[in-house]
Amino acid sequence: MSKAGKFITIxxxxxxxxxxxxxxxxxxxxDKGIEIMHSREPGGTPLAEEIRELLLNKRDEQVDSRTELLLMFAARCQHVSxxxxxxxxxxHWVLSDRFTDASYAYQGAGRELGFERLEELDDWSLQGFKPDLTIMLDLxxxxxxxxxxQRGEKDRFESEQIEFFKRVRDGYLAIAKAEPERMKVIDATGSIKQVQQQIEKVLSEFYQVNSPAINKAEL
Structure with missing residues (x-):
């Protein structure tokens, strides 16, 4: 799918x-003359932000994994459109804190819904729409x-058990292995400087390929 701007996710x-x-x-x-529009998932629009609150807030009622996944994609469809x-x-260039890869990792792997049914939902709702570049920080x-x-009170996801997050990490790494040209894995175990040196290398390579048609955006 052809896009005038570039879409980067982290x-x-x-x-x-x-x-x-x-x-x-x-x-x-x-510093390269590109102004970035920021966004996040779940969220990004007023309606999607309302769905975010539904998803992150702790509640007595058990949230079915399929309900969680469908809410994620409902917010995402609104966000994209x-x-x-x-x-x-x-x-314009867009930088989003999470996107569809998070659903594969958190719901597909973490909730153990699997990738196959999620791919069907992804294809139907987003019709092949993907980021141009995804930077995955791995730790x-x-x-x-x-x-x-150290961040304070945990939301519903942050309160999950360690085994859940291990599955999430494995899910991300499986995506990176399947799509190495799009998803770049950054070793986040080092100092901030070391991490950002890796990110800069990825950005430099991406910029060299995509810089000719850059226009500064009034955002």
Missing amino acids: EGTEGVGKSTNIAFITQWLS QKIRPALDAG PIEIGLERAE
């Missing part, structure tokens, strides 16, 4: 440093959860 399990490195990616691209596609069609689960503990 993925990873809890505590891998997404927020810090989103700021780094934004600054790096800004109302925010991401219009921005890309206008020539041993124990280290990531220890870092996440």
Whole structure:
């Protein structure tokens, strides 16, 4: 699918440093004359943000894994149609904190729904729409959860058991193995400088291929 702008996503399990490195990616691209529109999942539009609250809030009622998955894709469809596609069609670059890979990892692998049925839902709802580049920050689960503990009160996902997150990480790595050209795995165990050196290498290669048609966006 042809897009005028470029769509970059950042993925990873809890505590891998997404927020810090989103700021780094934004600054790096800004230095190249690219203005980035930020978004996140679940969320990104008023309706999708309401669905986010439904998904993240703790509740006494058990949330069925299929319900969770369908809500994720409901929010995503709204996000893509109302925010991401219009921005890309206008020539803007979009950077999202998570996207469809998160559903494969969290619901497909973590909730053990499997990838096959999820692929059917993905194909039907998004019709082949994917990021141009995905940066996956990879960290041993124990280290990531220890870092996440410092953020304060946990949401419904963050409260899951360690085995769940191990399956999530395995899910992400399976996607990276299947789509190495799109998803780039960054070893997030080192210092911030070491991590960002890896990210910069990925961005430099991506920029060299995609820089000719860059236009600064009024966002």
